[in-house]
Amino acid sequence: xxxxxxxxxxxxxxxxxxxxxSPGNRAAIQAAVAAGKKIVLASGRSWRxxxxxxxxxxxxxxxxxxxxxxGGAVYEILDSGGVKLHHALLMPNAIALEIxxxxxxVVANYNEMHMLAYNNEGYLIAEAALxxxxxxxxxKRLGAKTVPSYQTQTCDMYKILIHGTHxxxxxxxxxxxxxxxxxxxxxxxARHLLExxxxxxxxGSGIAFLAELLRIPIAQVIAMGDEANDITMLQxxxxxxxxxxxxxxxxxxxxxxxxxxxxxxxVSAVINQYLI
Numbered sequence: 001x002x003x004x005x006x007x008x009x010x011x012x013x014x015x016x017x018x019x020x021x022s023p024g025n026r027a028a029i030q031a032a033v034a035a036g037k038k039i040v041l042a043s044g045r046s047w048r049x050x051x052x053x054x055x056x057x058x059x060x061x062x063x064x065x066x067x068x069x070x071g072g073a074v075y076e077i078l079d080s081g082g083v084k085l086h087h088a089l090l091m092p093n094a095i096a097l098e099i100x101x102x103x104x105x106v107v108a109n110y111n112e113m114h115m116l117a118y119n120n121e122g123y124l125i126a127e128a129a130l131x132x133x134x135x136x137x138x139x140k141r142l143g144a145k146t147v148p149s150y151q152t153q154t155c156d157m158y159k160i161l162i163h164g165t166h167x168x169x170x171x172x173x174x175x176x177x178x179x180x181x182x183x184x185x186x187x188x189x190a191r192h193l194l195e196x197x198x199x200x201x202x203x204g205s206g207i208a209f210l211a212e213l214l215r216i217p218i219a220q221v222i223a224m225g226d227e228a229n230d231i232t233m234l235q236x237x238x239x240x241x242x243x244x245x246x247x248x249x250x251x252x253x254x255x256x257x258x259x260x261x262x263x264x265x266x267v268s269a270v271i272n273q274y275l276i
Contacts (some may be wrong), residue, residue, distance in 0.1 A: 003274050004216050006032065007067065009225035010043040010053060011190065012258050013243050016263045020236060021056055029057050032275045039271075040210065042067040044189040044229055046122040047075050047083050048156070049142040063109035065214070069118065069158045070187065070197060070229050071206025072200055074213070087209050090120055090156035091198040095183050099160055099196060100150040102179060106172065113164035113172075116144075120155040138176045160184075165222045166191040188228040195229065205233030221273060224267060225250055240269055 009271045016022055029039050039059065041050050047068040054060040054077070062117050064077045074087035091099075096117070107113045116126045145155060162172055165190075173186045173194055184196045203223070211218050223230070223237035226246040233254040234240030242254035244261035251257050260266040 001238065002220060003037075003239065004220045004221050005211065006222045006267075006275060007040045007042040007210075008223075009203075009205075009227070009230050009233075010041055012226040012245065013224050013262050014041070014053070014231075014267050017136065021053065022265055022268075024265035024268040025254075026057060028265075028271040028276075029059075032271045033058065035276045036212065037271075037275045038065070038216070040067060040143070040207075041066050041176065042071070042207060042225075042233060044068075044070045044159075044195060046118055046124070046142060048075055048113065048122045056094065065210055066204065067206040068122070068212060070189070070201050071203040071209075071233075072155070072158050072194065072197065072201045073122070074206055074209050086213060087206070089186060089198050089201055090158055091197035092162070092194075093154060093156050095180075096153070096157040096160065097151060099176075099180060099184065103160075103162070103172070103176070106175060107162060107164075110164055110168045110172075111270040113162065113168060115150075116161045116163070117153075118158040118161075119145075119153065120157065122158065125150075125153070149266060154201065154226060159195050159201075160227070162194045162196070163192060169194040190227060202232035203230060207233055208236055214221075222270065225254075226262065239274070 032039055050066050051250050058140055060077055066075050074091045075085050077085040078084055078238045107115050119125050125147050126144050176186050187195050208229050219235045219238035222239045223233040224241045225234055226243050228249055231253040240254040241256045242251045243258050243266040258266050260269045
């Protein structure tokens with residue numbers, strides 16, 4: 001099979017445990033692009049956060065694409081340095097406000113559990129009392145906007161985030177699934193991070209949309225990931241690859257379980273074997 005497009009998760013897959021792109025992964029990605037292949041970052045992050053890594057990899061040029069918000073946003077890089085959204089799926093404001101109102105007292109019952117959200121412009125927002133900058137390294141690439149209350153927000157949302165221990169978040173996930181059926185879906189993007197997203201959001205639908213946009217058969221698409229929010233992408237791509245450090249559910253969903261982890265240039269290994 002001749003593969004044309006690689007969609008790689010960022011945290012835990014492309015980035016090592018220090019949050020860095022290794023020289024080996026960077027060189028392999030640049031070689032693949034030079035060979036005419038498409039390399040796309042597919043993340044739960046906002047496109048505003050992904051810009052930092054796209055710049056580092058040389059992917060911030062016209063003709064390159066990205067997938068943010070777990071498939072909720074598919075975008076194209078513009079020569080102005082901005083992006084053109086080809087696909088955006090947001091949570092209606094009324095549903096977001098109901099979730100905020102319902103979960104706020106529940107979250108308050110847990111120690112060190114916090115709720116944040118991404119607004120319709122791709123910015124991370126947090127209530128003023130939240131020490132958000134301490135909780136998310138991602139904010140070093142994005143920054144957070146403080147709001148006096150989530151109930152003052154009038155826009156739709158890309159997603160709501162809840163940060164806490166995995167065991168506590170499992171309880172919140174069960175509560176949310178029972179309380180908001182058909183209004184939102186829950187997924188883990190890390191053990192400490194639960195995401196409430198609009199119905200229909202998934203990296204699988206995101207890469208399917210992009211493949212169709214680029215007129216690349218889905219059979220010629222490779223997806224790489226490590227977490228539960230990567231499962232639909234691993235199942236949808238022609239070749240789904242779980243890195244060595246992937247959670248068991250991601251390994252089960254993939255066609256291939258790599259011996260290399262995110263700390264061992266897993267992306268480089270896949271590019272060298274399947275793309276160039």
